[in-house]
Amino acid sequence: MDQFNLEIISPEKSFLIKKDTIEVIVPAIEGYMGILKDHIPIISFLKPGIIDVKSKNETLNFYVDDGIVEFKDNNLSILTSNIFDLKNFDKNNIDRIVKNAEEDLKKENMNDQERFILDQKIEVLNSLKLN
């Protein structure tokens, strides 16, 4: 199997480093994007959504708020300030974030992009709650 390196970094620490990733699906701003080995170099933003990390033995899922993704020479770096492992992401926490997002959505002075991102956030989180 073709494998590449993955590094997820938050400002506080290196969140995850994996050397045997096979596929990563990230919520890029213009739609979900799957990355396999030997992808062309790319830089993109993330919207709120789920990151799927597939490796030989396991599949990991994370929720991110925002971030930047860079792929170069078979090294994928994801920089994000807000990331949660879905395994220990409890319902109360989700409710709290959804509530905050809904509050924010009520504000007047907002451009379409911000509105879109908040909508996305609420949608993704609500779908998480159902599972």
Add this chain to the structure above:
Amino acid sequence: MPSLDDLRKRITSVKSTQKITKAMKMVAAAKLRKAQENAEKGRPYSEKMNNIILNLSAGVSDPHSAPKLLVGTGKQDDHLCVVLTSDRGLCGGFNTNIIKKAKNYFEKIKKQGKSLKIITVGSKGYDQLKRQYGTYIVENISFKDSKNINYFDASKVGGLIIDKFQKNDFDVCTIFYNKFKNVISQIPQAQQIIPLESVDKNKEENLEISYEFEPDEDEILSNLLPKNISTQIFKAMLENSASEQGSRMTAMDNATRNAGDLVDKLTIQYNRSRQAAITKELIEIISGAESL
């Protein structure tokens, strides 16, 4: 000549001071380990962020259309200086070193006849600068209440800077902080964050990889640059907190040792004067007996 009683009191007081400094040293050492860990953990993020921006800015062909945060306003007239210091004292030359570096820079700017604005982060810096540069200080931020350094605080400062930049309040922004090298040496740094310091030309050559961008380049840059400012501030705050603890640890270690020396000296003095008093009494008795 102090009396025996005075000496005894002084020795106890120096000893209790020594206990305090020793405890502070121990606390600082414990905190230092955590702060250092955090600073090291935080480095990859800011480095990666810088790398991405370098890659992006290398691809910017037309400097006129590039975001102003990257290339500046084209002028160099108004300077904003962000001085990051600690909220607590008793940490040796930590704050003084930053202030010294900053003051040198202020003087240079003033001599060139350019306008100066100062934001202080941390109360110690404000205390030291307000007398001489009080009129230049536009904002004084303190994170005394937040226990740990977090990204949220840094992004507040970052947001403030960007806000001011968009209002055309300044052209050049520099941050001052201490870079943590090791426990005994912290290097005061002046880092220019707006416009981003130009990259070494030879470095750029290695970075010639054509990226695909999604959305387009300009949009990514204009989103990324404000984030980078917050990241740089955050990095500075992490470095600063590690430096502060390191500096305090060294300072308190010195203080403890000094107190030990002082106790030794005072004990010798105490013993001597006690001996002298005994000898004096004996002489008095003997000479009294002789005169009979």
